[in-house]
Amino acid sequence: MTFRQFAFNNVLRNKRMYIAYFLSSMFTVMVFFTFAIFAYHPAFSGGEVNDTARFGMGVAGGIIYVFSFFFVLYSMSSFLQSRKKEFGLLMMLGASNKQVRWMVFLENILIGFLATVSGILAGLVFAKAILLIAENVLIISESLYFYFPTMAIIVTFASFMFLFFCISVFVSIILRTNKLVNLIKGDKQSKGEPKASVILSVLAAMLLLVGYGTALYVKGVQVVFALIPVVIVVTLGTYLLFTQLSVYVVRRLKSNKPIFWRKTNMLLFSDLSFRMKDNARTFFMVAIISTVAFSAIGSLYGFQSYLTKGIQEVNPYTFTYSPWGGDSEEVTKKDISDFNAILKEENIDAEMESMELTYFETPEKDRNVMIVRASDYNRFATLIGATELDLKENEAIVVEQSGAILMDGTKASEVLMKSSVLLENGQEIQPSRVIESEVLLEINGYYVVHDQVYDKLGTPVRSEINVAWKAKEGQHDQVLQAGKKLSEQLEYKAFSVDYTLYEINKAYGPILFIGLFIGIVFFVSAGSFLYFRLFTDLEGEKRKFRSIAKIGLTQPELKKVVNRQVAILFFLPIVVALIHGAVALTALSRLFDYNLTVESSIVLGSFAFIQIIYFIVVRFFYVKQVNRSIM
Amino acid sequence: MLKLSKVSKIYEGKVAYRALTDINFEIEKGEFVAIMGPSGSGKTTLLNIISTNDQPTTGEVEIDGNNPHKLNKNALAKFRRNELGFIFQDFNLMHTLTVEENIVLPLTLDGARVKDMKEKAKRLANSLGIESIMKKRIYEISGGQAQRVAIARAMIHEPKLLLADEPTGNLDSKASKDVMGMLVSINEKERTSLLMVTHDPQAASYSDRVVFIRDGKLHSEIHRGESRQAFFQKIIDMLSLMGGDGNDFSSVRI
Numbered sequence: 091m092t093f094r095q096f097a098f099n100n101v102l103r104n105k106r107m108y109i110a111y112f113l114s115s116m117f118t119v120m121v122f123f124t125f126a127i128f129a130y131h132p133a134f135s136g137g138e139v140n141d142t143a144r145f146g147m148g149v150a151g152g153i154i155y156v157f158s159f160f161f162v163l164y165s166m167s168s169f170l171q172s173r174k175k176e177f178g179l180l181m182m183l184g185a186s187n188k189q190v191r192w193m194v195f196l197e198n199i200l201i202g203f204l205a206t207v208s209g210i211l212a213g214l215v216f217a218k219a220i221l222l223i224a225e226n227v228l229i230i231s232e233s234l235y236f237y238f239p240t241m242a243i244i245v246t247f248a249s250f251m252f253l254f255f256c257i258s259v260f261v262s263i264i265l266r267t268n269k270l271v272n273l274i275k276g277d278k279q280s281k282g283e284p285k286a287s288v289i290l291s292v293l294a295a296m297l298l299l300v301g302y303g304t305a306l307y308v309k310g311v312q313v314v315f316a317l318i319p320v321v322i323v324v325t326l327g328t329y330l331l332f333t334q335l336s337v338y339v340v341r342r343l344k345s346n347k348p349i350f351w352r353k354t355n356m357l358l359f360s361d362l363s364f365r366m367k368d369n370a371r372t373f374f375m376v377a378i379i380s381t382v383a384f385s386a387i388g389s390l391y392g393f394q395s396y397l398t399k400g401i402q403e404v405n406p407y408t409f410t411y412s413p414w415g416g417d418s419e420e421v422t423k424k425d426i427s428d429f430n431a432i433l434k435e436e437n438i439d440a441e442m443e444s445m446e447l448t449y450f451e452t453p454e455k456d457r458n459v460m461i462v463r464a465s466d467y468n469r470f471a472t473l474i475g476a477t478e479l480d481l482k483e484n485e486a487i488v489v490e491q492s493g494a495i496l497m498d499g500t501k502a503s504e505v506l507m508k509s510s511v512l513l514e515n516g517q518e519i520q521p522s523r524v525i526e527s528e529v530l531l532e533i534n535g536y537y538v539v540h541d542q543v544y545d546k547l548g549t550p551v552r553s554e555i556n557v558a559w560k561a562k563e564g565q566h567d568q569v570l571q572a573g574k575k576l577s578e579q580l581e582y583k584a585f586s587v588d589y590t591l592y593e594i595n596k597a598y599g600p601i602l603f604i605g606l607f608i609g610i611v612f613f614v615s616a617g618s619f620l621y622f623r624l625f626t627d628l629e630g631e632k633r634k635f636r637s638i639a640k641i642g643l644t645q646p647e648l649k650k651v652v653n654r655q656v657a658i659l660f661f662l663p664i665v666v667a668l669i670h671g672a673v674a675l676t677a678l679s680r681l682f683d684y685n686l687t688v689e690s691s692i693v694l695g696s697f698a699f700i701q702i703i704y705f706i707v708v709r710f711f712y713v714k715q716v717n718r719s720i721m
Numbered sequence: 722m723l724k725l726s727k728v729s730k731i732y733e734g735k736v737a738y739r740a741l742t743d744i745n746f747e748i749e750k751g752e753f754v755a756i757m758g759p760s761g762s763g764k765t766t767l768l769n770i771i772s773t774n775d776q777p778t779t780g781e782v783e784i785d786g787n788n789p790h791k792l793n794k795n796a797l798a799k800f801r802r803n804e805l806g807f808i809f810q811d812f813n814l815m816h817t818l819t820v821e822e823n824i825v826l827p828l829t830l831d832g833a834r835v836k837d838m839k840e841k842a843k844r845l846a847n848s849l850g851i852e853s854i855m856k857k858r859i860y861e862i863s864g865g866q867a868q869r870v871a872i873a874r875a876m877i878h879e880p881k882l883l884l885a886d887e888p889t890g891n892l893d894s895k896a897s898k899d900v901m902g903m904l905v906s907i908n909e910k911e912r913t914s915l916l917m918v919t920h921d922p923q924a925a926s927y928s929d930r931v932v933f934i935r936d937g938k939l940h941s942e943i944h945r946g947e948s949r950q951a952f953f954q955k956i957i958d959m960l961s962l963m964g965g966d967g968n969d970f971s972s973v974r975i
Contacts (some may be wrong), residue, residue, distance in 0.1 A: 152948045356822060356829050364817040463840075637813040640774065641827055642802030643794040 093189065097196035110625055111169040112201055114618050118158040119209025121248050121611050122222045125154055126242035132223070133234055150604045153609060159253055161615050163624060164375075166198070166261050171368075172626045191262040196375040198261060209250070210243055222605055231294070232456055248583070284618075286337035286474060294335040297327030299390065302593070305677040313681040320677075325378060329665070332373040337366055343384065356653045365627065369659070372623045375664040376616045383612035384671030388693040389678050392686040393599055398591050404491055405587040406474040406528045407558040408440060408569060409433075409576065412584055425580055429557070429647070432579070436572040438565055443473050444557040448550035453512040458551050460536035461511060462489075462543040470529045473560045479525075481540045486511045486521045490535035491528055506535050514548035530556070571575025617704055620660055624712060630694060632719035639720040648720075652713050660705045668694050722914045723748040723752040723771065728780035730766050730937075740766045741937045744780070748882075749911040753905065753930035755919055759963065764918045765886065769914065771796055772805060772884050777914040782826060785881055802827050806875030807915075812867040814859045814874070821846075824873045838877075845873040849903055865896030868969070872903060876911070884909070885917040889924045900901060901927040926953035935963055941958035 091099075101108055129147045177190055186194075221234040301324035308316045340363050344350050350359055362369065411429055413422045425445075435442055445466040449458040468478040479487060488506040503524040510518040521537060530536065561569055566588065573589025589603075636647060671694055679686035723746075730741040739792065740763045748754050757765050769775035771782060773789045781788055791799050807813070814823050824845065825838040846852040849869045854862050862870070868888060875883055885904070889897035905927050908915045925931050926949050933940040943959060945952045 260722060347839075351822075351825065351829045351835050351838060353830060353832050356818070356826065360817040360822065507842075634815055634817070637815065638774075638826070639798070640801075640809070640813060641801070641807055642798040643806075643830065646795065646799040647798075 093192070094196060097193045097285055098200055099199050100193070101197050101719045107173075107200060108169075108197075110306060110622065112166050112205055114206035115162055115201065116167045116209040116212065116624070117412060117614075118161055118619070119206050119211045119246065120216070120249070121205065121614075122151070122154050122158055123210050123213035123242060124216055125151060125607060127217050127239045128224055128234075130239060130241045130245070131234055132237060141164035144448065144600065146489050146604060150608055155249060155253075157615070158250075159257070161618075162253065162257055163260070164619065168622050168626050170194070170261070170265065172629070182658050190267055193322055194265055195258045195262040196393075198254060202258065204256065206250040208244055213246075214239075225450055233460075258460055258571045260286070264402040266438050286334050286341055288338065290330055290334040291338040294327055294330030297323050297506060298331065301327055304452060305673050306680075308677065309680050310476075311681075312682065313677050316677075320497075323679050328666060328670070329374050331665075332370040332377070336373070336662075336666070340366065354647055354654075357634075357651045358654050359643060361631075361634075362658070368623065368626075373663045374660075376619050379612050379616040380664055380667035381620075381670040381674070382617070383609040384667060384697055385674040386401055386612075387607055387609040388671060388675045388686075390602050390609075390676060390689050392675060392684075392689040393682075394595075394602060395689050396684045396686075397594050397598070397683055401590060404528060404531055405585070406476070406560075407416055408561040408587065409559040409573070410585045411555075411557040411580070411583060412585075413555060425583060426557055428579060429559075429584065432572055432575050433559065436568045436575075438561050438568050438572055440559040440561040441473055442557065442559050443469050445470065446553045447532075447556045448547075448553040450550050451512070452509050453518055454509060459506070459509070459534070460530075460532050461544065461547060461550075462536055462538045463541050464538055465541050467529060467538050470558065472529075473558065474529065476529050477525060479538055480555065481538065483540050483542055484519055485540060486519045486570075487538045488521045488524045488535055489527050490524065490525065490531070491531065501671070502697065503535055506537065511539060511543070511547075515542070519543065577654060613700075616663075620663075621708065624656065624659060624708065628712075628715060632716060636719055648716070652716060653709065656705065656712060658711045660701065660708070664698070666703050668698060671697075671700060722750040723754070723916070724781075724783040725771070726781050726783075728767075728770060728782060729778045730763075730770060730775070731778045739937060740788040741770070741777075744934075744937075744939060746932065746939065747855050748916060749907070750914055752930065753908045753917075755799065755917045755925040755931045756934060757922075757925055757960070758934040758940070762935050764934060765932065766937075768884060768886055768918045769917070773801055773937060774808065801960065802830065803878055804881050806878065806880035806883040808868070808871050808875050808883065808885040809939055810890040812859075812864075812871045812891070814867060815871060816859040818859070819855070819859050820859070820862065820870050823859065823870055824877055826874065827878055838960045841877055844872070845876055848872050848906075863896075864892050865899060866899050867895070868892060869903065872900070872907070874932075876907060876913070879911065879913075882950075883915045884915050884918045885915065887919055887921075888917060889919065889921050892949060894923070896922060897921065920957045922953060925956050931956055933959060933963060 105515070128145075129151060139400065145395060148700050180189075180190055181719065217239065218236050221236060225234045301320050304316055304323075305320050326446055340359060343355075344359055344363060350356055368624055400711075409429070411426060421490060445462075447460060447462075449460050451457075464479055464481045471478050478625075481487065488503050490503045510520050519539070569588050570592055573586030573592070576584040576586060577589060635643070638649075675686055675690035675693075679690075723912050724745040725744050728741060728744040728746075729739070732738045732740055733949075741854075744767065756764050756767065756959075761816075766775065770777050771784075773782075775791055778965045782790060782803065789797060789804075792800055801807075815826070818826065821842055824842045825833075828838045828841070842855075843852070849872060850865060851869050851873065854866060854870075859867065859870075872888075888904070890898055893899060901924050904915060907913055917924070919925050926945075928945065930942060930944050936970055940963065941959065943952075
């Protein structure tokens with residue numbers, strides 16, 4: 091047996107031990123490869139996707155690659171951690187430092203090679219699925235058919251062989267093999283608790299409070315300036331939270347005998363403090379990575395809904411037509427008949443209403459205000475199924491749309507309620523109430539008056555025609571086609587909600603997809619950090635529970651300890667990340683002054699839900715493993 | 722106190738293996754019994770059955786009139802914790818806990834009061850001579866100290882029956898003597914019944930009675946007379962008779 095054979099057999103005959111490290115490396119390769127399949131798809135080499143999108147994908151690929159590097163490095167070092175005793179044994183048998191390093195290097199190269207190859211194969215299997223998803227999220231005219239991704243394979247293979255080579259060299263250099271006795275005692279010796287100082291613990295709480303406070307206090311453009319300082323302060327605060335504050339809390343709990351010596355608490359806390367150094371590092375990393383994932387996905391989703399929902403809310407009609415200010419009556423007439431012709435061409439079943447929007451001078455003579463005849467209003471309201479207004483004579487109602495107003499300031503209704511409707515005979519009618527309605531779009535709000543009152547208003551200062559169509563449900567495709575034709579023929583005079591949304595989504599699709607992809611990669615790897623943390627210590631845990639079981643530990647007691655242990659590991663960092671994410675998204679909503687509560691709840695809620703499922707699954711297997719060792 | 726009647730154990734498998742055959746055996750309250758026998762004779766199987774870690778295939782085990790094998794799993798765990806004390810060859814201490822915490826662990830699981838636990842631990846530590854290392858971690862203490870900690874942990878519940886599996890197996894002769902001396906004094910003071918499995922004739926000579934088993938059957942037993950030295954000699958003789966390695970150094974009678 092040569093030394094090389096020894097190193098290779100070490101891996102090949104010891105599959106169970108290496109499987110976790112192998113799988114996580116494979117997973118990383120697979121993620122990168124699927125992304126590469128997507129990025130190198132022939133459909134993108136045409137003119138459909140512009141250079142910006144391709145540049146975006148390049149950047150995203152780079153991020154995934156750099157992240158893979160750290161992820162593999164971390165998996166590697168936690169894997170080596172659990173093999174300390176083995177290295178100790180080898181060195182006791184006379185292996186030199188150099189030889190142990192050479193062995194680690196060879197093993198790594200072998201695992202790296204196998205992981206790269208199998209990651210690419212697994213990626214090929216999932217390729218079709220990812221392309222289908224991409225096709226649905228992105229709005230592209232060409233379909234993302236399956237192709238044989240030669241380029242993606244070459245790029246992935248080359249970059250990951252390079253990555254594993256670097257990591258193998260790197261790890262074998264930093265591998266600490268200084269004291270034989272420490273290696274052999276390996277898992278019995280605690281790496282100790284990081285030093286916990288009261289000052290730093292208080293500082294941790296302060297930093298977090300200041301960070302949160304600032305993030306929640308700033309508004310509008312200030313958010314952009316506050317972003318970087320807040321991120322730095324909160325990151326530092328999180329680090330101290332896990333390395334200082336949590337150590338401090340556990341210490342206090344440990345020194346409090348009535349709590350620490352209560353039933354299974356001793357088993358739980360002693361373990362927590364025993365692995366504090368490793369735990370703190372994992373907690374910090376998982377919290378930060380998850381925060382990045384939550385905030386990235388949350389902001390992308392929120393931004394999209396900000397763009398689309400706002401438009402949808404203020405445009406209840408399928409199509410609207412409003413002429414340029416200078417258009418003559420003939421042009422308008424021709425436009426409208428063209429409009430109807432296009433709708434007919436596309437077989438769209440739509441109802442049409444038109445009216446003159448008339449503006450009058452206010453009693454204060456400082457500006458013009460729109461006044462609408464009640465019957466006109468009601469015709470439009472019927473079209474979109476909104477409530478009709480029943481006005482008494484001599485009554486005026488203020489109508490506004492809060493959705494149409496993005497910036498805050500004095501609300502349109504307040505101004506209008508103070509003012510009044512001036513009739514030609516000098517009489518003034520005070521508005522009676524304010525209602526919210528999307529029937530007509532006017533940023534400054536308007537009055538609706540009884541038909542008889544309207545007739546007494548005199549001649550308007552200016553007037554323009556407003557035509558609206560409402561198509562029946564279920565004609566989405568035709569409406570999109572018509573929208574496209576209309577925007578080509580009538581340009582900005584015609585407006586189709588569905589087509590505008592389609593255009594926005596199309597431009598936004600790739601960004602959303604890449605963002606989602608990276609976010610999910612981050613979140614999944616946060617999950618596997620936790621998995622590593624848990625299963626690196628599995629052997630030790632098994633031994634521990636085996637020895638207590640001999641003295642007598644009931645099943646419920648065992649379950650209780652394991653449950654809490656896994657729960658702390660899984661939920662402490664995620665809860666911190668969720669809070670970070672919620673604060674970040676609140677700050678984002680302050681930036682746009684747009685309510686993101688629903689969007690952030692959906693994003694954060696679904697991540698929390700996934701984490702709970704993950705927790706239940708992992709706990710099931712973990713308890714099973716521990717139980718089996720006791721039997 | 723402890724009564725085994727017609728206990729047999731058969732390990733199922735491709736080839737069924739009979740580890741114990743019709744063992745009948747009794748221990749009185751306050752008695753100290755050692756079980757000896759060559760490797761593979763079924764000593765550990767017997768201890769596992771008595772300690773309720775393993776089920777007998779046929780036969781009955783009675784501890785203080787109860788058959789623990791009829792209890793369900795959780796009740797059995799509680800029974801082990803409250804009625805039995807264990808001492809292992811590899812100490813079986815938890816290295817995440819300090820010495821003191823290891824000692825009180827069985828009591829904390831039962832939710833005892835902190836003051837009581839501290840008091841009991843202190844008393845035991847005093848009598849076992851480990852009060853100076855109470856705050857240390859397990860990897861910081863020696864084997865002899867670790868076994869004394871294990872004895873303290875086994876005794877904290879004041880169990881009816883103390884079971885020891887090769888308690889001196891990992892210790893040098895000096896530490897072995899100390900540990901055995903302590904077990905004897907506990908046996909005498911607390912009137913705790915003691916059952917010990919061992920290879921070590923020196924350790925066995927501290928007991929009141931040695932039971933020899935061979936090929937899963939009771940072979941013979943000898944009782945201690947007045948002198949421990951003579952008892953030790955009788956044990957050596959019996960081992961050599963049984964074909965153990967006891968005859969390597971042929972005895973010189975004093």
